[in-house]
Amino acid sequence: MRFYKRGNTLYVDYINNGKRIRKSTKLNYNENNIKLYKNLLLNGNDNVSFFLNDLVSEIIEEKRLILKATSVRCYESIYNSLIKPYFNDVLITNIKSKDIHKWQMHLVSKKILSNSITFARTILNQTFDRAILEEIIEVNPLKAVKISKNLSSYEVKPFTLKEIERILFHAPKHFKNMLGVAFFTGLRTGELIGLKWDDINFKNRTISIKRTINRGSIQSPKTKSSIRVVDIIEPCYTYLYNQQLYTKLKSEFVFLGNKGTYSGSHNLRTAFMNILKSAGIEYRSIYHTRHTFASMMLNEGENLIWVSQMLGHKDSSVTLKKYSKYIKKEEIKRASFLDDWHTVGTHKVV
Numbered sequence: 001m002r003f004y005k006r007g008n009t010l011y012v013d014y015i016n017n018g019k020r021i022r023k024s025t026k027l028n029y030n031e032n033n034i035k036l037y038k039n040l041l042l043n044g045n046d047n048v049s050f051f052l053n054d055l056v057s058e059i060i061e062e063k064r065l066i067l068k069a070t071s072v073r074c075y076e077s078i079y080n081s082l083i084k085p086y087f088n089d090v091l092i093t094n095i096k097s098k099d100i101h102k103w104q105m106h107l108v109s110k111k112i113l114s115n116s117i118t119f120a121r122t123i124l125n126q127t128f129d130r131a132i133l134e135e136i137i138e139v140n141p142l143k144a145v146k147i148s149k150n151l152s153s154y155e156v157k158p159f160t161l162k163e164i165e166r167i168l169f170h171a172p173k174h175f176k177n178m179l180g181v182a183f184f185t186g187l188r189t190g191e192l193i194g195l196k197w198d199d200i201n202f203k204n205r206t207i208s209i210k211r212t213i214n215r216g217s218i219q220s221p222k223t224k225s226s227i228r229v230v231d232i233i234e235p236c237y238t239y240l241y242n243q244q245l246y247t248k249l250k251s252e253f254v255f256l257g258n259k260g261t262y263s264g265s266h267n268l269r270t271a272f273m274n275i276l277k278s279a280g281i282e283y284r285s286i287y288h289t290r291h292t293f294a295s296m297m298l299n300e301g302e303n304l305i306w307v308s309q310m311l312g313h314k315d316s317s318v319t320l321k322k323y324s325k326y327i328k329k330e331e332i333k334r335a336s337f338l339d340d341w342h343t344v345g346t347h348k349v350v
Contacts, residue, residue, distance in 0.1 A: 001013070001014040001038065001041065001050050001051070001054050002014070002051065002053065002054050002057070003034045003037070003038075005029040006024070008028055008029055009024055009025070009026070009027070009028070009029060010024070010025045010027045010028065010029040010030075010033050010034065010037065011023065011024050011025065012025055012037060012041070014041065014050075015051075015091060025037050050091065050092050050093070050131070050136050051089060051090065051091060051092065052083075052087045052090055052091075052092045052095065052127060053084065053087075053088070053089070054092075055092060055127045055130050055131055055134075055136075056079055056083070056123065056127050058130070059075075059123075059126055059127060059130060060072065060075050060076060060079070063075055068219055069214075069215075069217060069219075070214045070215070070217075070219070073215075074119070075123060078116060078119045078120050078123060079120075079123055082107060082112065082116065082117070082120040083103075083120055083123060083124065086103050086106065087099075087103070092127070092128075092131050092136060092137060093136065093137055095141055096141055097141040097142075097144040097145055099141070100124070100141055100142050100144075100145045101145050104117065104121075104145060104147075104148060105148070107120070108148050117147070117148075118147065121142065121147065124142050125140065125142050128140040128141060128142055156288070156291045156295070156322075157282070157284055157288065157291075158288065158291050158292040158294075158295040158296065158326075159183075159281070159284070159288060159289075159292045161296070163279070163281050164183055164292070166279040166280070166281060167179060167275055167276065167279050167281065168180060168183075169279070170275050170278040170279045171275050172271075172275075173246070174246060174256070174257070174258070175271060175275070176239070177239040177240070177242055177243040177246070177255075178192065178193075178239075178243075178255045179272075179275075179289065180235065180236065180238070180239030181236055181239050181240055181243075182286070182289035182290070182293075183235075183289050183292055183293060184233055184235045184236035184239070184293065185207065185230055185232075185233075185236055185293065185310065186230075186289075186290045186293030186294055186297075186307075186310050186311050187207075187209070187230070187290065188212065188222065188226075188287075188290060188312075189265035189268065189286055189287060189289075189290075190212035190213050190214050190222075190265060191209050191211075191212050191221060191226070191312075192255065193213050193253075193255055193261075193262040193265070193267075193268075194210075194211040194212045194213040194218065194253075195207065195253065195254040195255065196211075196252045196253055196254065197244075197247075197248055197252060197253075197254055198252070199254075200232075200240060200254065202232075202237075202240075202241070205231060205232040205237060206229050206230065206231060206232060207229070207230050207232060208228075208229050209221055209226065209227060209228050209229070209230060209312065210227065212226075213261075213262065214265070215266075221312065222312070223312070223314065225312050225313060225314045225315075226312040227312075228309065228312050230309075230310050231310065240254070243255070265286060265287075268286050269285070269286065272285075272286045290311070291323075293310070293311075294307060294311060294319065294322070294323045294326070295323055295326040297310075298323055298326045298327045298328065299326045299327070299328050300328065301328045304316050304319060304320065304327070307319055307323075
């Protein structure tokens with residue numbers, strides 16, 4: 001069942017006894033009339049059927065009330081790219097576990113990343129649970145389909161210090177300082193372009209992370225733990241100090257593009273790609289500046305909790321899960337304080 005608008009009139013599109021019906025309700029288009037007509041159809045005719053798209057649309061509209069616009073766009077993007085092409089115009093009552101399995105294997109064959117497939121499964125799971133709640137189906141068909149073990153994972157490829165040097169050497173002046181700060185703070189790209197000069201404390205050598213910019217929208221940071229104060233380490237201090245010459249008298253924002261304030265990370269992709277090409281370095285997204293900071297600090301033995309706080313993770317377990325392989329393994333003898341201890345009646349082995 002789908003409701004849509006023509007002029008100011010509410011129209012409905014549904015299946016009844018296997019026949020598709022599209023008609024005007026002769027009511028004004030608004031939420032109350034949608035609910036009213038939906039109840040009339042469901043209570044008056046047990047043969048009315050729902051498309052998967054109908055319930056997904058309902059769920060996404062509800063998400064708009066509780067999630068940030070960027071999160072809602074993620075829902076829409078994953079649904080439109082991974083779910084809708086496969087289940088478009090399919091009745092939710094006709095979707096079986098075997099169909100979910102085939103769909104999932106189709107995504108695996110196309111090398112879709114594991115986190116994207118997991119997100120798509122989440123959307124489907126919420127949709128089927130809603131269908132159960134509305135008594136459209138009795139069993140969630142996703143529950144019987146386990147997530148595949150052959151999923152492609154997002155591969156983190158941190159830049160080396162030598163690569164960082166080459167990147168900064170080839171970066172244009174207005175871009176060099178921003179990349180320097182990115183590499184030596186681990187800030188998310190949206191946090192980086194959202195920095196204002198009032199956030200920078202040169203005396204205490206700290207940066208307050210208070211906002212992020214995405215698709216032209218200034219928002220609060222990603223999570224509660226993302227609102228934080230990070231240290232300005234030595235290399236970062238130099239790039240921030242030099243950046244004052246370019247933008248401090250021009251704008252409240254620290255970093256500006258050729259056309260003014262950056263509206264999102266998409267503005268940086270082409271420029272960063274060109275820098276990597278000039279430097280002869282394999283392309284990686286600009287988000288890898290964050291991965292580079294984390295892996296570099298952990299590999300050099302910096303404290304895990306400090307790194308986690310710099311990244312704005314909820315706790316160190318999140319950092320550990322993502323970057324454990326980069327933690328420096330120290331070649332030292334453990335429990336050496338027990339070397340000269342032995343119990344009564346035993347002899348120390350030489």
